[in-house]
Amino acid sequence: MRNIKLTIEYDGSNYKGWQKQPTEISIQEIIEDAIFKITRDKVKLEASGRTDKGVHAFGQTASFFTNSDIVKYKLIRGLNSVLPDDISIRKVEEVNSEFHARYYAKGKSYKYIIYNSQVRSPIYRNNAYHVPYKLDMNKFRQNVNMLIGTHDFTSFTSIKEGTDNKIRTIYSIDIEQKNEVIELTFKGSGFLYNMIRIIVGTLVDVSRGRIKSNIEEIIDAKNRKRAGITAPSHALYLMEVYY
Amino acid sequence: MRNIKLTIEYDGSNYKGWQKQPTEISIQEIIEDAIFKITRDKVKLEASGRTDKGVHAFGQTASFFTNSDIVKYKLIRGLNSVLPDDISIRKVEEVNSEFHARYYAKGKSYKYIIYNSQVRSPIYRNNAYHVPYKLDMNKFRQNVNMLIGTHDFTSFTSIKEGTDNKIRTIYSIDIEQKNEVIELTFKGSGFLYNMIRIIVGTLVDVSRGRIKSNIEEIIDAKNRKRAGITAPSHALYLMEVYY
Numbered sequence: 283m284r285n286i287k288l289t290i291e292y293d294g295s296n297y298k299g300w301q302k303q304p305t306e307i308s309i310q311e312i313i314e315d316a317i318f319k320i321t322r323d324k325v326k327l328e329a330s331g332r333t334d335k336g337v338h339a340f341g342q343t344a345s346f347f348t349n350s351d352i353v354k355y356k357l358i359r360g361l362n363s364v365l366p367d368d369i370s371i372r373k374v375e376e377v378n379s380e381f382h383a384r385y386y387a388k389g390k391s392y393k394y395i396i397y398n399s400q401v402r403s404p405i406y407r408n409n410a411y412h413v414p415y416k417l418d419m420n421k422f423r424q425n426v427n428m429l430i431g432t433h434d435f436t437s438f439t440s441i442k443e444g445t446d447n448k449i450r451t452i453y454s455i456d457i458e459q460k461n462e463v464i465e466l467t468f469k470g471s472g473f474l475y476n477m478i479r480i481i482v483g484t485l486v487d488v489s490r491g492r493i494k495s496n497i498e499e500i501i502d503a504k505n506r507k508r509a510g511i512t513a514p515s516h517a518l519y520l521m522e523v524y525y
Numbered sequence: 526m527r528n529i530k531l532t533i534e535y536d537g538s539n540y541k542g543w544q545k546q547p548t549e550i551s552i553q554e555i556i557e558d559a560i561f562k563i564t565r566d567k568v569k570l571e572a573s574g575r576t577d578k579g580v581h582a583f584g585q586t587a588s589f590f591t592n593s594d595i596v597k598y599k600l601i602r603g604l605n606s607v608l609p610d611d612i613s614i615r616k617v618e619e620v621n622s623e624f625h626a627r628y629y630a631k632g633k634s635y636k637y638i639i640y641n642s643q644v645r646s647p648i649y650r651n652n653a654y655h656v657p658y659k660l661d662m663n664k665f666r667q668n669v670n671m672l673i674g675t676h677d678f679t680s681f682t683s684i685k686e687g688t689d690n691k692i693r694t695i696y697s698i699d700i701e702q703k704n705e706v707i708e709l710t711f712k713g714s715g716f717l718y719n720m721i722r723i724i725v726g727t728l729v730d731v732s733r734g735r736i737k738s739n740i741e742e743i744i745d746a747k748n749r750k751r752a753g754i755t756a757p758s759h760a761l762y763l764m765e766v767y768y
Contacts, residue, residue, distance in 0.1 A: 293647040338648055358644070368647045401601070404536040404611045405581055405762075409648075519648075 283347045285381055286357070288313070288327075289373035290342040295408060295516065296368060299335045300342070309333075312369060313344070313361075320360035321350035330383045330390065330523040334476070336515035338409070340393075341372070341522040345383045381525075389453070389471050389524040394482050395517045396464040403462065410463065411482070411517040415490040419459070422489040426455050426466075428497040429481060436504040438481050439474035440512070448474060467521070476512055484510035526590045528624055529600070531556070531570075532616035533585040538651060538759065539611060542578045543585070552576075555612060556587070556604075563603035564593035573626045573633065573766040577719070579758035581652070583636075584615070584765040588626045624768075632696070632714050632767040637725050638760045639707040646705065653706065654725070654760040658733040662702070665732040669698050669709075671740040672724060679747040681724050682717035683755070691717060710764070719755055727753035 290313065298306035302314075310327050317325050325346040333339055352360070354374045361371045380386075397403050397410040398417055406412070432451040439448060451471040458465040468478055484500060487493040487510030493500075500508045533556065541549035545557075553570055560568050568589040576582055595603070601617045608614070623629075640646050640653035641660055649655070675694040682691060694714040701708040711721055727743060730736040730753030736743075743751045 291644075291647050293650070340648065362644060367645075367650055370644055370647050372642075372644050399615075401534075401605060401613050401615050402610075404534050404613050405583065405652075407536070407610055 283349055283379070284351075285345055285347055285377050285379050287343060287345045287373075287375045287377045287381065287383065288361075288371050289375075290339060290344060291370050291372050292339050292342065293368040294333060294336050294338045297335070299337070300329055300331075300333045309342075309369060310344075312366065313371075316361050316364045317346065317348075319364050320357060321348055321352055323348045323350050328383050330387045330520075331472075333518075333520055334515050337518045337520065338516075339520040342520050343383045343387075343523045345377065345381060347379075383523070386525050387472070387523050389469060390473065391467060391469045391521040391524075392473065392478050393519040393521050394466045394468070394478055394513070395519075396466070396482070396486070397462055398464055399462040406463070408516060411513050413486055413490075415486070417486065417489040418491070419489070422485055423457065425485055425488050425497040426457060428501070429455060433501050434504060435474055435477055435501070437500050437506055437509045438477045438484070439506070440476040440480070450474060450477070478518060479513045479515065480506075480509050480511075482513040482517075486510065486513065526592055526622070527594075528588055528590055528620050528622050530586060530588045530616075530618045530620045530624065530626065531614050532618075533582060533587060534613050534615050535582050535585065536611040537576060537579050537581045540578065542580070543572055543574075543576045552612060553587075555609065556614075559604050559607045560589065560591075562607050563600060564591055564595055566591045566593050571626050573630045573763075574715075576761075576763055577758050580761045580763065581759075582763040585763050586626045586630075586766045586768075588620065588624060590622075626766070629768050630715070630766050632712060633716065634710060634712045634764040634767075635716065635721050636762040636764050637709045637711070637721055637756070638762075639709070639725070639729070640705055641707055642705040649706070651759060654756050656729055656733075658729070660729065660732040661734070662732070665728055666700065668728055668731050668740040669700060671744070672698060676744050677747055678717055678720055678744070680743050680749055680752045681720050681727070682749065683719040683723070693717060693720070721761060722756045722758065723749075723752050723754075725756040725760075729753065729756065 297309050300309050302308045302310045327344040327346050329344040358374045395410040397406045398413045436448045453469040456467040540552050543552050545551045545553045570587045570589050572587040597617045604614045638653040640649045641656045679691045696712040699710040
């Protein structure tokens with residue numbers, strides 16, 4: 283059997299997230315249906331990880347096994363011709379049979395976009411988090427630096443999360459600011475459920491003075507209650523999965 | 526009477542352009558209605574210029590006369606509370622009685638976003654022009670340079686345009702490329718009807734080899750037929766009006 287890896291872009295606005303669900307429309311289901319239309323093969327897509335309701339991706343990855351002998355360029359064209367406007371396949375690769383989009387992932391990068399202005403933005407309304415408060419950007423940067431490295435991120439994940447090991451490594455967080463728009467790019471070994479959204483919510487709360495502790499103290503507390511709000515999903519983008 | 530200048534951001538997707546029309550919904554009408562709701566004054570907004578159906582703005586300007594004595598911060602808050610999600614007022618200023626948003630404008634800047642990839646982009650689908658052809662970016666840059674300066678831009682405007690004087694000055698065109706995204710920022714004394722969209726369409730046609738002449742020859746021809754297609758409106762943003 284062939285093992286096919288897809289690199290996928292999507293606007294998550296209209297979906298209940300990546301993962302297939304009994305009653306709601308998921309991105310996984312839409313792509314599995316498209317693969318069926320093109321190859322007549324009922325496959326199961328294994329993604330690098332779930333993305334939540336509303337989260338977008340420039341470079342989600344997923345793989346599937348198939349007996350179809352369709353050539354790669356016909357598969358990508360075929361899939362993009364039947365997929366809706368808000369999902370596209372950017373790349374099709376044939377990988378060895380051991381490859382698994384989740385277990386083989388060595389790291390990921392995400393982008394989070396903050397729109398920081400008293401006035402709401404019509405143009406950024408669907409893809410950035412509107413923060414109407416004044417932020418102390420020095421404090422913001424100092425606290426961002428405290429996140430880099432290997433830490434137990436228990437304070438920065440939702441209680442629903444079942445995995446025991448909450449230790450993750452953040453390699454870098456780049457901050458790019460252009461007028462009202464603050465783009466944060468996270469690179470790390472992996473991220474816990476809601477981790478980036480809680481980190482962003484906490485950075486905002488700390489930089490506007492709503493939370494008095496700093497990120498280091500909040501990490502040390504290992505307590506979700508010490509962190510800030512979960513920032514909205516529509517401003518989060520899965521950029522790339524590293525193998 | 527007070528003369529009030531507004532700086533306005535909008536997502537033009539849902540409107541038939543800036544200018545008030547008898548049967549279609551325009552941005553001008555929506556804002557005039559909002560001003561009436563807040564000040565009870567039926568005003569006529571004078572913009573820096575029309576934007577076409579689908580065109581967006583980060584910094585459109587418009588002014589109006591009013592007898593209302595509402596203070597500026599209440600006016601901006603009031604307007605933003607009654608305006609729809611896709612329009613916002615970014616700034617309210619009181620200007621002298623001679624000020625006119627169009628006649629006083631000394632220049633404008635626009636941004637145009639091209640998405641250059643064989644594969645369509647879900648995330649950029651509503652705000653960039655998808656160009657699936659390979660572009661020769663050296664040729665693109667060379668031809669961009671031929672546009673800078675004062676020229677008769679007859680070849681780059683739609684025939685509908687009535688003004689006799691088609692001489693305009695382009696101060697600069699910045700090209701910022703990041704992977705598939707090419708952002709062009711135009712600064713100039715003013716732009717003719719559809720001028721930027723025809724310039725972009727022509728740059729694309731020249732850089733993909735569909736048009737053999739270069740921009741200099743097309744300018745010299747003073748003939749719309751020698752230029753390329755009119756690139757779509759949804760990728761064009763009025764960034765700033767200079768006074």
